[in-house]
Amino acid sequence: MESGAKKWIIVATVVLCTLLELIDTSIVNVALTQMMGNLSATLSEVSWVIAAYAIANVIVVPLTGFLSEQFGRRNYFGFSVVLFTMASIACGQSTNIWELVAFRFIQGVGGGALMATSQSILIDTFPPKQLPLGQALFGMGVIIGPTIGPTLGGYIVDNYDWPWIFYVNVPVGILATICTFAFIEDPERMKHMKPRPLRELDWQGIVLLILGVGSLQFVLEKGETEDWFESSLINVFTGLSIIGIVGFIWRELTATNPIVDLRVLTRSRNLAVGAILSFVLGFGLFASVFVFPIFTQRILGFTAAQTGLLLLPGALVSGFMMPIIGRALQAGVPQKFMLPFGFGIFFVFTFWMSQKISPTAGQSDFFWPLILRGVGLGLLFLPVTTMSLAGLRGKDGAQAAGLTGMLRQLGGSFGVAIVGTYLERNLAYNRVALLPNISLYDTETQQRLQAFTQNFLSKGFSLMQAQQQAYAALEGTVMKQASLITYAQTFTVLGLFFLGCIPMILLIKRVRNAGPVDLNAAH
Missing domain, CATH: 4.10.860 (DNA Excision Repair, Uvrb; Chain A)
Structure with a gap:
């Protein structure tokens, strides 16, 4: 356990590394159009910039426990910081799309280790009584990171060029490397461990x-x-x-x-339930962050920076709640009492959002629902994490943390994929459902077309051009209305999904006198 200034230097180092890794999962999203132009890439090709990073992440996370034991946690963490930083420089220097994809994969290999090892370092830095505080600090990075990404990326793209979304990692990476080798040490049990011979590896x-x-x-x-x-x-x-x-x-x-001991799932019912809930948490965190920016930018015309700033207060609320929830857990409040409130609040958030969606909605309409989302995520993340790992020791704790981390990340990927597909398919369905309400023989439709035509005529269009533009404007109106219905339905379905997860909490078994969790290579 550490104390004094050294303790907080270590905390700042690992939390910053967690933030870096998670910011980079979403910061590139707002720069894809600029990358396409500068690197002469198609949309399909540039999407690999996101996919390569995510694939590398999800492969590395469950391996971090083994790699930390094989090479020493400090060495592995420090090497990963260096790899992430060097890959960030290489990404910014890329001259074609496939160079960028390759370096993003390497960056993802380093980034997966940053997040996966940071929690274990924090846990070894705090005494057992302050363990929830260490987990809370890690949780702040996990919740805030994906939200800051689009905001920071939007600002950089608006004011600089796309390579700077990677160069901003460099000074933080250099500082983190210095602090890692100067202040972070391996726990006692790792100092005496010998690496496995290569022939004995799985x-x-x-x-x-x-x-x-x-x-x-x-x-x-x-x-x-x-x-x-x-x-x-x-x-x-x-x-x-x-x-x-x-x-x-x-x-x-x-x-x-x-290499990953899955038998730990059979030794802890709470871990098995927690693994599923970690998947659900990742689903909700990333799906809601995914669908809201698409709605505000496509339908309401917000910029990426405006959307990011709108999401930021709710993320900060989640971060500020972490120490409060940590103290409540430390005081003995059971996780199974907190989780229903978290799921319930998330349901209220999604239902509220479905009611707020309209063509005239402004930033103020979404402020309080997003604050509520932050509260709900705060009530879910830390209880799920501590419940999953309670009572586990040594390698079991490390393996359990790696599994829950991988499932949380896969949950996020499932959330984005399923919600993206649901949006596209339901948008087409709702458009077709609206078409019977529009007929050239309908008086209201005729009046709307005449109004559109007169508007375009007043702007200097010829009669034929004005009529063509009027039909296009009518189609745009139909598509906008179909989009509003689709986004409202999407939030409602997300809410029902979370509401349906509440009965799983009944399976949680309260662990008494579990003591501190020893996570020497955890995520």
Whole structure:
């Protein structure tokens, strides 16, 4: 355990690294158009900039426990900071799209380790009585990071060029590298551990993990653009993901020294429930962050920076709540009492948002619902994390934390993929449903077309051009109305999904006198 200034230097270092990693998951989203122009890339090609980073992340996270033990946690964390920083420089220097994709994959390898190792360092930095505070600080980074990304990215793209979304990582990375090797130390149990000989490593497990989880992440990232199972490419990778995941589960349950010990799930019912709830949490966190910016920018015309600033207060509320919830847990308030409130608040948020969606909605209409979302996420993240890991020790704690981290990230990918598909499919359905209400023989439709035509005539269009523009404007009105209905339905469905998760809390078993969680390589 550390104390004094050293303790807070370590805290600042690992929380900043967590923020860096999570900011980079979303910061590039607002720069894709500029990248397409500068690198002569298509939309399909530039989407790999996002997919490569996510695939690398989800592969590395469950391996961090093993890698920390193999090379030493400080060495592994420091190397990952250096790798992330160097890859960020290389991303900014890329001269074509595939260079950028390759360097983003390398950046994702380093970034996955930053988030996955930061929590364990925080836990070893705080004494047992302050353990919820360490987890709360980690939670602040997890909740705030994805929200800051679009805001920071929008500001950089509006005022500078796209490479600067990567260069901003460099000074923080250099400072974090110095602080890592100067202040962070391995826990006592790791100082005496010898690395496993290469021949004894679970190479089959590693290969199957990369094949299964990597292919699944690819399907989730590219499914919508490839029209899902209408694409032979998606079908092939779906098959590979099934083979890889089934083979990985079988291998890890039967291997003597598995790379990821899945048997820990059978030793802790709370971990099994917590793993599912971590998936749900990732689903809600990333799906809601995904759908709201699309609505505000496509329908209401907000800029990326405006949308990011609108999301920021709610994220800060989540961050500020973390220490409060940590103290409540420390005082003995059971997690199973907090979680229903979190899910219930998230349901109220989604229902409120579905009511606020309208063509005249402004920024003030969404402020309080997004604040409520922040409260709900605060009541979910820390209780799920502490409940999942309660009573676990040593390697079990490390393996459990890696599993919950991977599932939270996969939940986010599922959330974005499912919500994106739901939006596209329901938008087409709602447009078709509205068309019977529009007829050239209907008086109201005729009046609307005449008004559009007169408006375009007054702007100097010829009669034929004005009539063509009037029909286009009418189609635009239909599409906007269909979009409003679709986004309202999407928020309602998300709310019902969270409401349906509440009964799972009944499966949680209260762990008494569990003591501190030893997470020496946890996520």
